[in-house]
Amino acid sequence: MAQRKGTTKKETATVKASDMGEVSIADEVLSLLAYKATIDVDGVVSMPGGIITDLAGLIRKGETPKGVRIIRAEEQVTVEVSVEVEYGKDMSKIAAEVQAGVMKALKDMAGMDVAAVNVNIAGVHLAKPQQARVEVEDDS
DSSP: OOOOTTOOOOOEEEEEEETTEEEEEEHHHHHHHHHHHHHTSTTEEEETTEEOOOHHHHHHHTOOOTTEEEEEETTEEEEEEEEEEETTSOHHHHHHHHHHHHHHHHHHHHOOEEEEEEEEEEEEEOOOOOOOOOOOOOOO
């Protein structure tokens, strides 16, 4: 496939080859699927780089979400995800749910064989202290 001058080749993962041809999915697409599966997990507050971003905005801009890395090897992919979690939540449970969600999303939507999903908990968000509210009765 010829490239236009000034463009870079995007990395793709081949999903299926048949008599009809080959289906390839760009790593950016796999990253978006992993990102969406990750932010849907209860307890994930954000991903490195800030508050959870609008997924539709990332798609429109053609950007790869921060905090997700796709590593291709043969016919499998390994996904590395960095998250920031809510203080007080079970981090191992959150990580396991991220792993299961990402694996399911890539298998169900992209037909990808996922070797592993590595989760890095990069931070913990503390809840903002609630301001004490004092109600004063007015006897007038």
